[in-house]
Structures are given as structure tokens and as C-alpha cells.
Amino acid sequence: MKRRHFFGTAAALAVAAATTGAVQAQDKTYTIGVSIPSATHGFMGGLNWHAQETIKRLEGTYPNVKFVLATAGEPGKQVDDIEDMLATRNIDGLVVLPFESEPLTGPVKAVKDAGKWVTVVDRGLAIEGVEDLYVAGDNTAFGRVAGEYFKANLKSGAKVVILRGIPTTLDNERVDAFEKAIEGSGIEILDKQHGNWNRDDAFTVMQDYLSKYPQIDAVWAADDDMAIGVQEAIAQAGRTDQMWIIGGAGMKQIVKQIMDKNPQFPVDVTYPPALISAAIEMTTLRFVSDTPVYGRFIIGSTLITPENAERFYFPDSPF
Amino acid sequence: MRNLSLSTLGPLAALILLIVLGAFLNANFLSAGNITNVLARSAFIGMIAVGMTFVITSGGIDLSVGSMAAFIAGMMILAMNAMIPALGIGLPLVLAGMGVAILVGLAAGFANGFLITKVGIEPFIVTLGTMGIFRSLVTWIANGGTLSLDFEARQFYRPVYYDGIFGIAWPIIVFAIVAVLGEVVMRHTRFGRYTEAIGSNDKVARYSVVKVERIRLLTYVFLGLLVGLATILYVPRLGSASGSTGLLWELEAIAAVIIGGTALKGGSGRVWGTVVGVLILSLIDNILNLADLVSPYLNGAIQGVIIVLAVVLQRGKSTAEGR
Known part of the structure; x- marks a missing residue:
């Protein structure tokens, strides 16, 4: 250590x-x-x-x-x-x-x-x-690094959804930086609702996103706990191979999936x-x-x- | 449904209004997928709320159910992980896990009921205490993190939440059975009548040779059992439990009971009303997610307004009727 x-x-x-x-x-x-x-x-x-x-x-x-x-x-x-x-x-x-x-x-x-x-x-x-x-x-970098990855790996016209945390200035900083980073890329943000950094809430919000939007190319879950809930909702809808998820923080379960090269979790953004x-x-x-x-x-x-x-x-x- | 007045139909009217609103706002609202999602999500709070209906009808309250669910989920996951070497992954393991959940639920409900009826402490205080105890215990056994069910065991157990028969998911089926049984017990058994009698006036009930303490204790044990049952269906969903599992479930369950027309002061219970109340609460969330009506910051406010409105609709006449 x-x-x-x-x-x-x-x-x-x-x-x-x-x-x-x-x-x-x-x-x-x-x-x-x-x-x-x-x-x-x-x-x-x-x-x-x-x-x-x-x-x-x-x-x-x-x-x-x-x-x-x-x-x-x-x-x-x-x-x-x-x-x-x-x-x-x-x-x-x-x-x-x-x-x-x-x-x-x-x-x-x-x-x-x-x-x-x-x-x-x-x-x-x-x-x-x-x-x-x-x-x-660095909350601004947290949003920016994720946004840059989206910009580099999605085509113009791609559709993404965002899960936000508990309404706080910290959360606003992250989301603003993310949106700024993808500016001009032609990526469309379909929705951004609060999942409160909670697995269950994120699961529910993602289920509703999946009902609402027939096409989603990527999810910015912005937190690894939320990413787990999102992953499960996507699996339930049978759309696992249609979109990838970027979480955040560096939870061991997510890092493990990155090590194992799970295409659903290509990368993660640290906030240690x-x-x-x-x-x-x-x-x-x-x-x-x-x-x-x-x-x-x-x-x-x-x-x-x-x-x-x-x-x-x-x-x-x-x- | 003995008296079909505006007061009993209020919650139902609110529910129908919400469904019409949802269908109007989003074409996917009435899709099979969305209906399954909403009903399956309602199942946890729903089963707990059915038990809560009995507790509240008898003049009690239980604030500990959300923490209790987290604690049961934690114990269940620990027990299942520990039993994998002995039982292997398969049906016996899942059944053993379910057994643990039910036993812990019964024990937790009994502990609440015992402190309330035998030691004679106010239900509000007892369950406020156990609320803190259960939540701290789950945080402690999870070492502040998340308890996760073994991956293989999880895969085996997963269908209990996601699959079903005839296209109806298991949580929905179990919720429906619990609701029907709850209604029958409340309306057509001695236990149900005694529960209402105690909530109306426990002195009169006592003079009428009703074993007040025992019935009260039973309502808490019954609620504990239903929390255990809800947990059995909750664990396969995400396969994990943490300090934030079941947060505020107690308030949602109590709100559902009151929206459904059960009197908070006790004496009158409506199980079917509780079911309607639970569905109203889930639908509000669902509709707010499906339609971009307002800023997500205001979601809580919209929920609050609808909860109060549903109760106003229902109380319009019942105050005039008196009890």
C-alpha cells in the first residue's frame, strides 16, 4: 500500500x-x-x-x-x-x-x-x-475527462444519457464540465436525471430511460455505484451490446471489469x-x-x- | 368494498388520472415493459406497506422497515456466501438464503413487537431506535462498503426478480398474492377485526376479551415476515446490500398506507387502498422520468403535491362521515 x-x-x-x-x-x-x-x-x-x-x-x-x-x-x-x-x-x-x-x-x-x-x-x-x-x-477534470472520452469515441449524432448524483454544487461542476467537453461533437444528450449516487435509484432511472429512448449509444453514469445499477437495467432490457457505460470514482468491481476487458466498461474516471x-x-x-x-x-x-x-x-x- | 363513496374512490381516481396522464405524455408508458418495471419496482414497498397497514390499523407505527430490509439483505447475502462451500450453487442454497431472510425478518419483527407490547415502550421510539440499530449493523457488517452476493450464486438467483410465469415477473405475482391475502385477513378473519378494534379503542377491545398485546405483537411479526419476503425478491435484483439499501422505504410505505385511506391514528385499515397508494407513488416517479415536465430538482415537490392531493380527495367526505 x-x-x-x-x-x-x-x-x-x-x-x-x-x-x-x-x-x-x-x-x-x-x-x-x-x-x-x-x-x-x-x-x-x-x-x-x-x-x-x-x-x-x-x-x-x-x-x-x-x-x-x-x-x-x-x-x-x-x-x-x-x-x-x-x-x-x-x-x-x-x-x-x-x-x-x-x-x-x-x-x-x-x-x-x-x-x-x-x-x-x-x-x-x-x-x-x-x-x-x-x-x-478535481470535479471539473472528472467531468471533462469523461466528456473527452465520449467525444473521442462516439460519432456525431450519437445519443447519450446522463445520471446525475445528489443535487449539489459538486455534481453541477461535474456535469457542466462534461457538457463543455462534448460541445461541438454533435453528441446529443437525451436526458439527465438524478440517480443520487445510489444503485437502486440508478437502476430505476435507467429502466425508464430504456423505455423512453429506443436508441442510446452510451451512458455517463458518473459514479461506479450508479454504473452497477445501470448495467443491470440494461441487461434486463436485453440491450447490453448496444451501449457502453462510463462510471466514476474507481470502485473495485468496475476496475475488475475493465481489467477483464468487458466491452461494456471500456474505461473509468478516477475520483479516489x-x-x-x-x-x-x-x-x-x-x-x-x-x-x-x-x-x-x-x-x-x-x-x-x-x-x-x-x-x-x-x-x-x-x- | 362496503361503502363506495368518494372517500374510498379518491385514491383510485388519483391512480386512474395518473395512468391517463402517463399514457398521454409518453407512448411507451403503457408498453408491457414499462408496466412490468413499475409493478415489479412497487413490489418491495408494496409488500412492506401491506404489513404496515396492519401495524398502523392497530394504532402502531414502524419506522424501522427500511433499515430492517437492508439488514435482512445483508444477513441473507452473508449467509448465502458462507453456505456456498457446503451447499454448492443451486436450489438448496437459494432456499437456505430465503429461509435466513424469513427468520431474520420474523426475529426483527418480534423484537420490535416485544419491546412495544411487553416492555411497554412507545412504537415510535422503539422503531426509531431499531431503525438506527439495523442500519448501523448493515454498515458495520459491510465494513462501510457494499456486501455483494457471490457472482455465480447471483446468476443462479437472478431469475427470481427478472423472470416469471406467463410473462408476469415473480415480484408482481408475489405482491399480488400478498395483497389478496392481506385483504382477506383484514376483512374476513378474527385477526383483522381485532386489529381494527384495538386501533379504534384498545380499552374497549380489552374489556371485550381481545388479547390486545398478543394481536399487537403479531402485527409487528407479520410486518417483519413481509419485510423478509420483500428482501427475498430484492436481493436478486442487484445482488448487493449496503448502508444505503432501503433508504426511506419506511416513509414510502407509511405514505402509501395513508394515501390508501387507512387512518394514521388507527382503527380503519384498507389493504386494497394501500396497494393503490403504492402504485400511485411508483407511477409519479415513473412519469417524471418518462416526461420532461419539470426540472428534476422539483421531482420531490411534485411527489409531495400529489401525495397531499390524493389524501385531500379521499378525506373530502370521511371527515363529514365521522367514524
């Missing part, structure tokens, strides 16, 4: 702050709080797993670093978690994936104002300049749940070394193809 979380292509580290970590005495112990949403769907399940694995490994590597992991099912609980960490666990640093930007901004800023290191993951805060380090996937590992690892480096880790680290979205799929296949992960 060494450093697999650094596979981003567009990794960019920009210097934002001028303070460098002073040389740390080896015998001093540090506590890092990690606050993430609980495993409510596949992607978050993967993220939780990677967070636990990373913490386990880092605690073995650095005996003087302790971690406090808290998972929250809703923003209110996450605020409580963070306040508790600051008040009772005496954390030196916080790694947080905010459930929602607005409600978490205040509490995270309070941690920063108390002089602690703050790493924000994936979902930015409502105001700028709070976090020392920002680690995130292991991005939390990058955030925890870099935050830990801040305390155990002089490595400068402040700034922004954007993990690129890249294509998983049959040639490189091996690198993205984690059979032990639940996702």
Missing part, C-alpha cells in the same frame, strides 16, 4: 503560507484529529476504510503521533465532534472533510484560531484562508476515496518532519484503462 494515494496526474503544490515547521523534537507527542462523514454510500465507505488503514499504518511508523478518528452522519454531529476534539483531546492538527461547507466553517475556523494546523479535504470551506492545507479531487490518505499522510509529515506541506494539493482525475487498471485495483477495500 505504499504511497498509492499519490497517483494524481495534476498534482500541484502552491506555496501559500510562509511559516515553516520548526524542527520538532522527537520525543514530543502529537495528536491529530480526523473528522469525516460516516460510510453512508460506497464512496464514503471506501474513504472510511482508507482513513482507518492510513491511521493504522502511520501509528505504526510514528509512535509519537496519535490519531483521533470521528465519523459523523450529519453536519451537526460533525461540529460536535470537532468541538470535542479541541476541548477534550487537545489536538495539534485537524484533518476534516466537511459534510457541508457553510455549517462547518465556523467550528473549523475556531480550531485554526486556537493555533492548530488545519487540513481541509475535498469540500472547501465557505471562507478562504482558514486551512493550512487543502487536499481535493484514498484522497483522505493523502491528507492524513501530509498532515502527519507536518509534525514529524520539516517537509513543507502547506498549500493546495489537487488530485487529478485520470482514465483507468485496461492497460493501467492493475494500479487502481484494491481488492481488500470495501469500495
Whole structure:
């Protein structure tokens, strides 16, 4: 599992702050709080797993670093978690994936104002300049990379359908980037309904697409959980050889099908749940070394193809 | 159907309106494929809602059914995967899996019913508690991810959702049987009459030597059984279960029961109305997907309006009639 979380292509580290970590005495112990949403769907399940694995490994590597992991099912609980960490666990640093930007901004800023290191993951805060380090996937690239694949592999006049996630700005960014990428290709988007990043919902929406449209050449499922539901609906309609599906994230079942060269899943677009590992690892480096880790680290979205799929296949992960 | 008034026909009228609207909006709406899809999709919520009709009629409520379905699905998948070496892939494995689902369903329903009737805690609180417990348990056994049935076993089990006899899919057949049995039990058996009596006035029922606690307990066990049955048909569809399986099914089931004319305060149950309610809910989704009527952001609003309208149609007279 060494450093697999650094596979981003567009990794960019920009210097934002001028303070460098002073040389740390080896015998001093540090506590890092990690606050993430609980495993409510596949992607978050993967993220939780990677967070636990990373913490386990880092605690073995650095005996003087302790971690406090808290998972929250809703923003209110996450605020409580963070306040508790600051008040009772005496954390030196916080790694947080905010459930929602607005409600978490205040509490995270309070941690920063108390002089602690703050790493924000994936979902930015409502105001700028709070976090020392920002680690995130690239939603625009996620939509663009998928769109470019559609443009390169479909003829003008081809018909596609889109499944959208839960209505959020993140989902809008992805869909806008996808639509921008296929602009001028003559590909027609027949429909885009919300499948809520959920297998069952995606199954239902795809069944209805199949009833509605006699010709569909490709599906942008935009999420691997949804891709599974879509695949099953297409199989039920007996139209498996008429269209291919592009999911997203890098779920092991989908990566496996790409490795096995299933024509239904030619490629996948990454949005790795292991991005939390990058955030925890870099935050830990801040305390155990002089490595400068402040700034922004954007993990690129890249294509998983049959040639490189091996690198993205984690059979032990639940996702 | 003893009193054919506007109140009983309200939900039916709403259903017919929706069907006409659907047919008008999209030519494929009445195709065999689409009708099968809609009915098969309704089957899970439908079977659960039939059981929920009894619970609500007796004056109770069960918020845990969605989580319970996820938990049963998880246990069923775990059990089947574990039994593959012993039983091999074939009919015995599927039957054993079904047995596990039914047993877990009965046990879960019994747990709810026991806490409500013997320990004497409010149904709302008990099932709110078990809702959280079941959902956490399935997330925990799935390690936060998705439990998937072994691929070969899945292929063998798959026809239970997708195939059928005489071109009618199994979920539809089972749903129909459950609905007819539910109606018969509600209307023509002592259990059904007692359920209504307890929901109307449990003190009077008690003075009339009705074993109130036992009947209440039975309604929850019966619901658990039906959740198990629904899960048996759900698992072959996608072959997986996760923390997001069956999310909000409890609210859909309760909404279907109320749309169908069962009183939320208990005392009056209409199983056939519940079936109509379930179909209304599925059709709204289906029509919104088939026709680009409104922005998908507004789907929830449209559903809400139709649910309230269906109940308004049905309540128009029943408040005047009194009970």
C-alpha cells in the first residue's frame, strides 16, 4: 500500500503560507484529529476504510503521533465532534472533510484560531484562508475527462444519457464540465436525471430511460455505484451490446471489469476515496518532519484503462 | 368494498388520472415493459406497506422497515456466501438464503413487537431506535462498503426478480398474492377485526376479551415476515446490500398506507387502498422520468403535491362521515 494515494496526474503544490515547521523534537507527542462523514454510500465507505488503514499504518511508523478518528452522519454531529476534539483531546492538527461547507466553517475556523494546523479535504470551506492545507479531487477534470472520452469515441449524432448524483454544487461542476467537453461533437444528450449516487435509484432511472429512448449509444453514469445499477437495467432490457457505460470514482468491481476487458466498461474516471490518505499522510509529515506541506494539493482525475487498471485495483477495500 | 363513496374512490381516481396522464405524455408508458418495471419496482414497498397497514390499523407505527430490509439483505447475502462451500450453487442454497431472510425478518419483527407490547415502550421510539440499530449493523457488517452476493450464486438467483410465469415477473405475482391475502385477513378473519378494534379503542377491545398485546405483537411479526419476503425478491435484483439499501422505504410505505385511506391514528385499515397508494407513488416517479415536465430538482415537490392531493380527495367526505 505504499504511497498509492499519490497517483494524481495534476498534482500541484502552491506555496501559500510562509511559516515553516520548526524542527520538532522527537520525543514530543502529537495528536491529530480526523473528522469525516460516516460510510453512508460506497464512496464514503471506501474513504472510511482508507482513513482507518492510513491511521493504522502511520501509528505504526510514528509512535509519537496519535490519531483521533470521528465519523459523523450529519453536519451537526460533525461540529460536535470537532468541538470535542479541541476541548477534550487537545489536538495539534485537524484533518476534516466537511459534510457541508457553510455549517462547518465556523467550528473549523475556531480550531485554526486556537493555533492548530488545519487540513481541509475535498469540500472547501465557505471562507478562504482558514486551512493550512487543502487536499481535493478535481470535479471539473472528472467531468471533462469523461466528456473527452465520449467525444473521442462516439460519432456525431450519437445519443447519450446522463445520471446525475445528489443535487449539489459538486455534481453541477461535474456535469457542466462534461457538457463543455462534448460541445461541438454533435453528441446529443437525451436526458439527465438524478440517480443520487445510489444503485437502486440508478437502476430505476435507467429502466425508464430504456423505455423512453429506443436508441442510446452510451451512458455517463458518473459514479461506479450508479454504473452497477445501470448495467443491470440494461441487461434486463436485453440491450447490453448496444451501449457502453462510463462510471466514476474507481470502485473495485468496475476496475475488475475493465481489467477483464468487458466491452461494456471500456474505461473509468478516477475520483479516489484514498484522497483522505493523502491528507492524513501530509498532515502527519507536518509534525514529524520539516517537509513543507502547506498549500493546495489537487488530485487529478485520470482514465483507468485496461492497460493501467492493475494500479487502481484494491481488492481488500470495501469500495 | 362496503361503502363506495368518494372517500374510498379518491385514491383510485388519483391512480386512474395518473395512468391517463402517463399514457398521454409518453407512448411507451403503457408498453408491457414499462408496466412490468413499475409493478415489479412497487413490489418491495408494496409488500412492506401491506404489513404496515396492519401495524398502523392497530394504532402502531414502524419506522424501522427500511433499515430492517437492508439488514435482512445483508444477513441473507452473508449467509448465502458462507453456505456456498457446503451447499454448492443451486436450489438448496437459494432456499437456505430465503429461509435466513424469513427468520431474520420474523426475529426483527418480534423484537420490535416485544419491546412495544411487553416492555411497554412507545412504537415510535422503539422503531426509531431499531431503525438506527439495523442500519448501523448493515454498515458495520459491510465494513462501510457494499456486501455483494457471490457472482455465480447471483446468476443462479437472478431469475427470481427478472423472470416469471406467463410473462408476469415473480415480484408482481408475489405482491399480488400478498395483497389478496392481506385483504382477506383484514376483512374476513378474527385477526383483522381485532386489529381494527384495538386501533379504534384498545380499552374497549380489552374489556371485550381481545388479547390486545398478543394481536399487537403479531402485527409487528407479520410486518417483519413481509419485510423478509420483500428482501427475498430484492436481493436478486442487484445482488448487493449496503448502508444505503432501503433508504426511506419506511416513509414510502407509511405514505402509501395513508394515501390508501387507512387512518394514521388507527382503527380503519384498507389493504386494497394501500396497494393503490403504492402504485400511485411508483407511477409519479415513473412519469417524471418518462416526461420532461419539470426540472428534476422539483421531482420531490411534485411527489409531495400529489401525495397531499390524493389524501385531500379521499378525506373530502370521511371527515363529514365521522367514524
